[in-house]
Amino acid sequence: xxxxxxxxxxxxxxxxxxxxxxxxxxxxxxxxxxxxxxxxxxxxxxxxxxxxxxxxxxxxxxxxxxxxxxxxxxxxxxxxxxxxxxxxxxxxxxxxxxxxxxxxxxxxxxxxxxxxxxxxxxxxxxxxxxxxxxxxxxxxxxxxxxxxxxxxxxxxxxxxxxxxxxxxxxxxxxxxxxxxxxxxxxxxxxxxxxxxxxxxxxxxxxxxxxxxxxxxxxxxxxxxxxxxxxxxxxxxxxxxxxxxxxxxxxxxxxxxxxxxxxxxxxxxxxxxxxxxxxxxxxxxxxxxxxxxxxxxxxxxxxxxxxxxxxxxxxxxxxxxxxxxxxxxxxxxxxxxxxxxxxxxxxxxxxxxxxxxxxxxxxxxxxxxxxxxxxxxxxxxxxxxxxxxxxxxxxxxxxxxxxxxxxxxxxxxxxxxxxxxxxxxxxxxxxxxxxxxxxxxxxxxxxxxxxxxxxxxxxxxxxxxxxxxxxxxxxxxxxxxxxxxxxxxxxxxxxxxxxxxxxxxxxxxxxxxxxxxxxxxxxxxxxxxxxxxxxxxxxxxxxxxxxxxxxxxxxxxxxxxxxxxxxxxxxxxxxxxxxxxxxxxxxxxxxxxxxxxxxxxxxxxxxxxxxxxxxxxx
Ligand SMILES: Nc1ncnc2c1ncn2[C@@H]1O[C@H](COP(=O)(O)OP(=O)(O)OP(=O)(O)O)[C@@H](O)[C@H]1O
Ligand SMILES: [Mg+2]
Numbered sequence: 001x002x003x004x005x006x007x008x009x010x011x012x013x014x015x016x017x018x019x020x021x022x023x024x025x026x027x028x029x030x031x032x033x034x035x036x037x038x039x040x041x042x043x044x045x046x047x048x049x050x051x052x053x054x055x056x057x058x059x060x061x062x063x064x065x066x067x068x069x070x071x072x073x074x075x076x077x078x079x080x081x082x083x084x085x086x087x088x089x090x091x092x093x094x095x096x097x098x099x100x101x102x103x104x105x106x107x108x109x110x111x112x113x114x115x116x117x118x119x120x121x122x123x124x125x126x127x128x129x130x131x132x133x134x135x136x137x138x139x140x141x142x143x144x145x146x147x148x149x150x151x152x153x154x155x156x157x158x159x160x161x162x163x164x165x166x167x168x169x170x171x172x173x174x175x176x177x178x179x180x181x182x183x184x185x186x187x188x189x190x191x192x193x194x195x196x197x198x199x200x201x202x203x204x205x206x207x208x209x210x211x212x213x214x215x216x217x218x219x220x221x222x223x224x225x226x227x228x229x230x231x232x233x234x235x236x237x238x239x240x241x242x243x244x245x246x247x248x249x250x251x252x253x254x255x256x257x258x259x260x261x262x263x264x265x266x267x268x269x270x271x272x273x274x275x276x277x278x279x280x281x282x283x284x285x286x287x288x289x290x291x292x293x294x295x296x297x298x299x300x301x302x303x304x305x306x307x308x309x310x311x312x313x314x315x316x317x318x319x320x321x322x323x324x325x326x327x328x329x330x331x332x333x334x335x336x337x338x339x340x341x342x343x344x345x346x347x348x349x350x351x352x353x354x355x356x357x358x359x360x361x362x363x364x365x366x367x368x369x370x371x372x373x374x375x376x377x378x379x380x381x382x383x384x385x386x387x388x389x390x391x392x393x394x395x396x397x398x399x400x401x402x403x404x405x406x407x408x409x410x411x412x413x414x415x416x417x418x419x420x421x422x423x424x425x426x427x428x429x430x431x432x433x434x435x436x437x438x439x440x441x442x443x444x445x446x447x448x449x450x451x452x453x454x455x456x457x458x459x460x461x462x463x464x465x466x467x468x469x470x471x472x473x474x475x476x477x478x479x480x481x482x483x484x485x486x487x488x489x490x491x492x493x494x495x496x497x498x499x500x501x502x503x504x505x506x507x508x509x510x511x512x513x514x515x516x517x518x519x520x521x522x523x524x525x526x527x528x529x530x531x532x533x534x535x536x537x538x539x540x541x542x543x544x545x546x547x548x549x550x551x552x553x554x555x556x557x558x559x560x561x562x563x564x565x566x567x568x569x570x571x572x573x574x575x576x577x578x579x580x581x582x583x584x585x586x587x588x589x590x591x592x593x594x595x596x597x598x599x600x601x602x603x604x605x606x607x608x609x610x611x612x613x614x615x616x617x
Pocket of ligand 2: 389390391
């Protein structure tokens with residue numbers, strides 16, 4: 001075993017560590033591996049047995065003409081073959097078994113780590129790359145132990161043959177074995193090269209996943225801009241680069257065996273040269289010499305396999321590097337919550353001088369924000385694009401951590417609460433709806449523990465104005481939605497997410513209102529659904545609708561990460577120029593259409609003029 005790993009030592013002291021780490025995953029399958037190795041022994045013995053049978057077959061049957069031998073030799077041969085076959089089956093099955101279990105374990109471990117990483121990690125990584133690590137890189141590690149076991153086996157065979165060779169002619173053996181160190185050097189060299197290419201291949205494969213993931217999820221944009229050809233070319237480029245890398249890898253690994261063979265030939269050549277001299281000089285017989293050469297020739301096979309298993313181990317190490325990189329990376333810390341469960345009624349949420357800057361930015365997205373929201377309040381946030389509204393609400397369930405200040409919930413910093421109880425008490429409904437590949441019912445009850453009875457689900461759907469269209473779906477509440485399921489309209493999707501929020505029944509509601517995704521009819525229904533949702537809950541709404549700001553207890557005006565003013569609609573219109581401007585741009589058209597509909601048919605012509613406060617009253 002020591003020898004097997006020693007071959008990498010010159011490459012990196014680290015690789016032994018890496019290898020040990022891989023092997024650790026095989027530890028739970030000791031039993032199976034032992035069984036497999038035992039079976040390996042059986043295979044070797046029965047192979048040797050079959051070879052040994054040649055002697056009685058020749059001597060007893062063909063020379064002594066023994067009839068009994070005529071019976072037992074073929075029978076024995078059959079039995080030996082049977083044993084060998086069974087042994088090989090057991091050997092390979094259990095090796096595969098341990099390899100596949102390790103693969104399964106590593107995959108889960110990687111996924112479990114990644115899924116608990118904070119949102120920021122996902123924003124900075126490419127989804128395709130992550131998928132590639134979970135799908136491709138781990139498969140390499142699977143071969144690490146089986147290849148090492150095979151290497152050990154080949155090494156032992158080789159040692160055995162070296163023994164035979166030395167036993168037969170120590171002087172000649174020295175010449176033959178002299179080339180072994182020379183054979184070891186290319187082994188290491190090829191290993192190192194292969195490891196490098198393995199690493200590059202894996203990262204190129206990840207690049208390809210990134211392109212695929214991006215294009216498939218952005219296919220609407222690709223179609224709309226008719227850039228299929230361009231994207232196809234981009235893919236072809238990546239694909240070709242991968243092919244070229246694979247070819248380089250292939251050329252190295254295919255070069256390795258002829259080189260090893262050549263070195264073997266040098267050994268054999270040396271032996272023939274010196275052995276021939278001895279035979280000619282009468283120091284040894286031709287028979288001894290040839291059996292020596294035969295043993296030497298038999299060494300060729302294990303050396304060659306040793307080489308190919310070494311290549312497998314190198315590939316495994318290349319995969320391991322990439323997998324453990326993620327498992328170990330100190331900066332990739334899984335989200336940590338506190339220990340206190342949040343299980344009391346919501347009373348108050350306070351921002352105390354909160355400053356937050358995104359990792360990739362220098363200017364803060366939130367700058368010294370302080371605010372108190374009390375139970376039952378309805379707070380609206382308005383502000384120009386990029387003011388920090390979404391950032392503000394995303395800090396509440398701790399999607400991001402503020403660098404300064406504190407967010408205090410019921411008198412305790414949110415960081416004290418366990419993440420799941422904290423998040424279960426906050427509902428977020430945003431304009432980008434996401435539905436899982438699950439039946440309608442499961443989409444509505446997503447994340448809730450235990451089975452939920454039919455009536456409760458239906459009641460939630462009814463309040464969200466979703467029940468009616470759900471019933472009209474092909475299989476009602478059992479209709480599968482999402483990627484591979486039935487598609488819904490924008491408004492229907494939104495009502496489903498509202499039903500989900502009603503089901504979740506969190507006391508604190510955060511809404512990121514849709515701007516113009518819906519037509520006014522659909523919007524009216526969604527608005528009614530939202531009204532039902534907001535009833536009896538504390539809500540913070542990023543407002544894009546006039547009705548929201550008019551019904552809010554308080555409106556916060558945000559600009560460049562700061563709350564520049566707060567108050568009710570009429571107060572703000574009078575004193576805050578930013579608010580007045582925003583109102584004119586964002587909400588006045590609402591007001592105008594409402595006025596047009598109810599009071600003044602010419603109202604729609606008002607354009608950017610600021611209508612009087614409460615025009616819709
Ligand atoms: N994930 C992110 N990484 C880096 N910067 C971000 C990220 N999200 C937002 N920002 C930046 O932070 C600032 C505030 O963004 P935020 O999304 O909070 O604005 P907003 O008020 O919600 O705007 P909008 O009305 O357009 O939704 C902007 O300058 C934006 O570029
Ligand atoms: Mg936003």
